[in-house]
Amino acid sequence: MTLSLDYAALSDVGRVRRNNEDSAYAGPHLLLLADGMGGAAAGEVASAAAVQVIRRLDTATITGEDMIEALAGAVHRANERLSELVEEDPEREGMGSTVTALMFDGQQLGLAHLGDSRAYRMRDGRLQQLSHDHTFVQSLVDEGRISQEEAFTHPHRNLILRVLDGRPDSDPDLQILDVQAGDRLMLCSDGLPDYVSDDVIAAAMADGTPDSVVVDLITHALEAGSNDNVTCVVADVVETDPASGPGPQLVGAAAELAQGGTAGEHTMVVRTAASGDGDAGGSGGPVDPEELRYAPRPPQRFPWLRRLGVLIVVLAIVVGGGWFAYSWTQKQYYVGTDGDYVAIFKGVDEQIPGLTLTRVYEQKTLQVDKLPTYNREQVEGNIQADDLDAAQAIVGELQRAADECAAQQKPTPTPTPRPTTPPASGKPPVSTPPKPPASTPASTPTTPGNGTADPDNCDGVR
Incomplete structure (x- = not known):
């Protein structure tokens, strides 16, 4: 059909x-x-x-x-x-x-x-x-x-x-x-x-x-x-x-x-x-x-004027948004490593071709290898801070942790035994067993936030 x-x-x-x-x-x-x-x-x-x-x-x-x-x-x-x-x-x-x-x-x-x-x-x-x-x-x-x-x-x-x-x-x-x-x-x-x-x-x-x-x-x-x-x-x-x-x-x-x-x-x-x-x-x-x-x-x-106006508005939005984003990055802080030393950085740790988003704000005298193992890993991975004061506080806690580890690494001196004088009777002296030393409280492992270092983490301190 x-x-x-x-x-x-x-x-x-x-x-x-x-x-x-x-x-x-x-x-x-x-x-x-x-x-x-x-x-x-x-x-x-x-x-x-x-x-x-x-x-x-x-x-x-x-x-x-x-x-x-x-x-x-x-x-x-x-x-x-x-x-x-x-x-x-x-x-x-x-x-x-x-x-x-x-x-x-x-x-x-x-x-x-x-x-x-x-x-x-x-x-x-x-x-x-x-x-x-x-x-x-x-x-x-x-x-x-x-x-x-x-x-x-x-x-x-x-x-x-x-x-x-x-x-x-x-x-x-x-x-x-x-x-x-x-x-x-x-x-x-x-x-x-x-x-x-x-x-x-x-x-x-x-x-x-x-x-x-x-x-x-x-x-x-x-x-x-x-x-x-x-x-x-x-x-x-x-x-x-x-x-x-x-x-x-x-x-x-x-x-x-x-x-x-x-x-x-x-x-x-x-x-x-x-x-x-x-x-x-x-x-x-x-x-x-x-x-x-x-x-x-x-x-x-004049349609071309309208198109030009639209293009200008779009460019203004793009440029304005980019500037706002860049300004925000420059108000950020973190603690990281600058060579062998701990440093405070300003910006964000991101890579954009042709644009630097981070710089060293302040290098500290604290050496990275003096830090406990856990804290050293934290610093090498960057520790974010809310602001500059918070970054300074983080560095202070790291310094205290390093100082405590350094104190634990100092050797303890061995006491010299006192010579004994033989008695007038001529009998051999009787030695008195030394008293056991008083026990010392064990250190409590904590993070640098409370100023006390974890002894296990101090093994890697040089």
């Missing part, structure tokens, strides 16, 4: 807007819709540029899981194109566009989505939304703070959170979807679902051809009072030869700019009878609703 698409695309500028910032494309292997935003910051340029880049995916050579990688790459390239356009004309700073694309390989669909345009599928009479809105109210619904019905009438339902805007964090949602004969697919800008309920959309999609359905959907939006551009792409999955399907269709701002016109001249926009011929968007009319979307920012006249 060979599956193919029978499709139609239509865009309407709407009752209020004076320019069309929507762009759409429909082809044998790609359905694509982009809704530009930014008001005077050229939303129509953004949507047209996105469509012109991504429409190159309309080819039969990309299939299966490769569609996801291809879609991600195309959206990334479109984002880079928007960045280039802002570089070329700083007046475009703040423009952006949604992107919703369905890629078809004859067996399944690849979906890429960014923003609040939508993708739907009608299967067996049931309407299913395939995309997930990147909007403020949808985040409230996801968190359970409001219901889907409340979101439909929420005053901030058009506030969009993620969009294609030339910045590096514009990553789309990506997924592979199954498809079968009889499925009806639909892409639309927010000008339709913001004013028309899912029940009405489902009823319009239940019957008719793709051409008649796009007209019905846009008519419903305009009759419901939509004050935005309205664009729809509808495609039926059918069992026919792909070569017999319609040719590629390009509508909206992308078609107008491709013809050399402007997005406000309506050169390629098909208007329905329900659109009317009034121009409510003239001077003195209501505020353009597109001005409220995605918080459009004022253009930057």
Whole structure:
């Protein structure tokens, strides 16, 4: 079984807007819709540029899981194109566009989505939304703070959170979807679902051809009072030869700019009878609703000055942080060895190429080899001190430990026995056994902190 698409695309500028910032494309292997935003910051340029880049995916050579990688790459390239356009004309700073694309390989669909345009599928009479809105109210619904019905009438339902805007964090949602004969697919800008309920959309999609359905959907939006551009792409999955399907269709701002016109001249926009011929968007009319979307920012006249300012701030933070770190190291002290002697060092014992973080603050007369074994190992490994006074105290304790070891190393003199005088009687003298010496209390092994040395540690003293 060979599956193919029978499709139609239509865009309407709407009752209020004076320019069309929507762009759409429909082809044998790609359905694509982009809704530009930014008001005077050229939303129509953004949507047209996105469509012109991504429409190159309309080819039969990309299939299966490769569609996801291809879609991600195309959206990334479109984002880079928007960045280039802002570089070329700083007046475009703040423009952006949604992107919703369905890629078809004859067996399944690849979906890429960014923003609040939508993708739907009608299967067996049931309407299913395939995309997930990147909007403020949808985040409230996801968190359970409001219901889907409340979101439909929420005053901030058009506030969009993620969009294609030339910045590096514009990553789309990506997924592979199954498809079968009889499925009806639909892409639309927010000008339709913001004013028309899912029940009405489902009823319009239940019957008719793709051409008649796009007209019905846009008519419903305009009759419901939509004050935005309205664009729809509808495609039926059918069992026919792909070569017999319609040719590629390009509508909206992308078609107008491709013809050399402007997005406000309506050169390629098909208007329905329900659109009317009034121009409510003239001077003195209501505020353009597109001005409220995605918080459009004022253009930057001198973007290079902004970049220079950012660079200066970053350098200041790096230099300031480095100086603060260096100043901190120079307030640290420790006791270590300087050759054969104990010394107090200022700084930290770390090695950084081209930078000295430590120096001898004061060398002492205490020799390292006069210290008990344990204390000598401590000094050779450096003894950290809270401040200079603490370092001096540590040296004092080491000196006391060395002095005590030196005292223990002095030899004890042996007493000389006194000669005995023989008695006058001529009897041999009677020797009196010497009295045992009084016992001396054993030394208590401690650390240099209490001024007493451990005799076992003194073995290594030279």
